[in-house]
Amino acid sequence: MKQAVIFDLDGTLADTLSSIAFFANRALTQCGYEQIPLEEYRYLVGNGAKRLVHGMLARVGDDTPEAFDKVSPLYNDGYDADSLYLTKPYDGILTLLHALKQRGVKIGVLSNKPDRTTQKIVKALFGDVVDACRGQQDGTPRKPDPAGVFLLLDELSVSPDDCLYVGDTKTDMQTGKAAGIFTVGVTWGFRDREELEEHHANAIISSPEELIAYL
Structure with a gap:
């Protein structure tokens, strides 16, 4: 697993x-x-x-x-x-995150959003369920460069083979692949299935609970 x-x-x-x-x-x-x-x-x-x-x-x-x-x-x-204005978790996300924690799976978040804003949103929406979180910081290249992924892997004490990378855009698929991680594209986000397929997502899911099958 x-x-x-x-x-x-x-x-x-x-x-x-x-x-x-x-x-x-x-x-x-x-x-x-x-x-x-x-x-x-x-x-x-x-x-x-x-x-x-x-x-x-x-x-x-x-x-x-x-x-x-x-x-x-x-x-x-x-x-x-006021970064929480009009912002909310997608349906089923909180249930998914708690299901992962119950299975002993560590959770990381990597965003190209500035780190200060990223930290505030993640803390407010998800609390302590997230184990490690990084936004854009000076000195660390933005996704799709895998540098931020490798920093999170070190923080989580896991290898690329033991991790999934989940996102909604070609940038995310490129990031995960550059880090040697199995990529899962989601269709409920900002882009469509075609973009995920064109950028060779290893798997594509249309609802959060489907992720469990790829653990």
């Missing part, structure tokens, strides 16, 4: 899309730009806050250093101050 599961956060454990879109659009309007439709954020998120803001500005036609310097702090500060 696997000894650990490392989860992505946004689109995998927690439905954060409406929250991210709210603070992103607020930052845009504060700087005089048009808002971006909620559904478009499905393809803007997943690669960290810097990439998100650049993507937003490209969408509104002004991805310049000057625009980035205005919008980025407004988004980051606003989101960090």
